[in-house]
Amino acid sequence: MPISISIIGASGSVGATLATHILRSHLLGAYDRLQLVGRGMPASTAKLLATRIDLLDAFDDQRVEIEAVPNIEDVDGDIVIVCAGNTISPRLMNRRDLGAANLPIFENIAQACASRVPEALSIVVSNPVELGVQVLSGKLDRHRVLGMGAQQDSLRFARAIAKDLGISRHEVHASVLGEHGQAMVPLWSTVELMASDPALRSALSELKEWSGAVPLKERVAALQKEISELLRSENIAEAYEVTRRATPDARIMVEPAITGHAMHSTPDATANATLQCLSAVLTNDHRRIHGQVLLRGEFLGLNGICGVPLNVNRDGWQAAQLDTLTDEEQVQIRGAARSIGDYLKTIYAETGLLSKLP
Structure with a gap:
């Protein structure tokens, strides 16, 4: 049976890059469909149409149907990937800053998906990932909504460790929740x-x-202070060099800020992590990935949004378990879930929508 994948926000840098990664991966074949969904604006529609032709010129030998539609209300994929929304900018400096601006966008997307594709599997790419998952899970089956952020962070952690050991990332498995x-x-x-x-x-x-000698929070704070000073003087090369000398766990928490400062996005890294989630869904090979989901006690008894290990397929996600967690790591994960919950309440309150928080 043909597969249909919709990318909402396909005219943006991440959405367009993801479309290329999907087609290059050969996950889709003849008669499958890739739907590029726009924002209902003339400029967005024009870019989508041009992107479609460019992708056809590059990948038409695979015979994948590539469709461009102007409005979110036209979405009709079996799998919906949400890439729409505001991104990091001088005004919105980190992922949490994006919440108030992207909440109404998430609400609009959730409503369209609930109306058009209530049984679709949704993968949230847009930031804050946790807010997107919260909003979509309020209108769709929560087991069919996941955010890809924890997979991207886990890949970064594995890469940082592999770099310090002088080996390939393929030789390292690691989790960031x-x-x-x-x-x-x-x-x-x-x-x-x-x-x-x-x-x-x-x-x-x-x-x-080495990493355990000083608490992570202290190491990250010191690293962030040094990096902030370098970014103010636009010394990007030295900022990257400073993070390279840091421990892997601290590095992954600070290095993306340098990239975001320089290019306001991480299109290829984000597309690759999303593709790994998508590949796990379509191949159903029982691999473990990581993602933000709305929990109801499935992992460490947590209730609310948190990044956790997952097994996924076309029917949705199931939480996987980690037997290696230390007591301290469990405390940290629970603390992260509380922090996420407090942040979501703040965003809903600031936008006057606290009563809508599921």
Whole structure:
């Protein structure tokens, strides 16, 4: 049966990049469909039409149907990927700052999906991911809504560790749970090396010991202060060099801010993490991914939005369990869930929609 994937916000940099990643991955084949969904504005529609032709010129040999539609109300995919919304800017400096601006956009998308594709699986890419998941889960089956932020953070953590060990990221498994933002929780207990090299395992132990010498919160605060000063003087190269010398868990919490400052987005990294979630859904090979979802006790007894390990397929997500978590890591994850919950209440209150918070 043909598969139809809709990208809401396909005229933006992340949405357009994701479309390319999907077509290049060969996840879709003949008679499958990729729907590019716009914002109902002439400029957006014109860009979508041009993007469609460009993608057809590049990938038409795969015989995937590529469709451009101008309005969110036209969405009709089996899988809906939400990329629409405001992004980081000088006025909106971090993911949490985007909440008030993107809440009405999320509400509009959720309403359209509930009306047009209530059984679709939705993957939230737009930030704040947690807010998008909260809004869509209020109008759709929560088990069919997930955010990709925790997968992107987990990939960053694995890459940072692999870089310090001098190996490929394919040889490292690692998990980052909690928020796709300031309350993220890198979990050293989940780090696995695929190689059995004693020297690598010894080096990993040294990394863990180095990271445990000073609490993560203190290391991140000191690193953020140094990076902020460098960004004010537009010293991007030195900012990246400073983070390179930091521990992997602190690095992943600060390095994206440098990239965001320089280019206001991370289109390829975001598209790659989203593609991994999408691939897990379509192949149904029982791989573990990570994502923000609305929990009702499925992981550590948590209730509310939090990034957790997941197994996913076309029917939705199920929380996976981690047997390696330390007591301290469990405390940190619960603290992250509380922080996310408090943030969501604040955004709904600031926009006068607190009564609508599910």
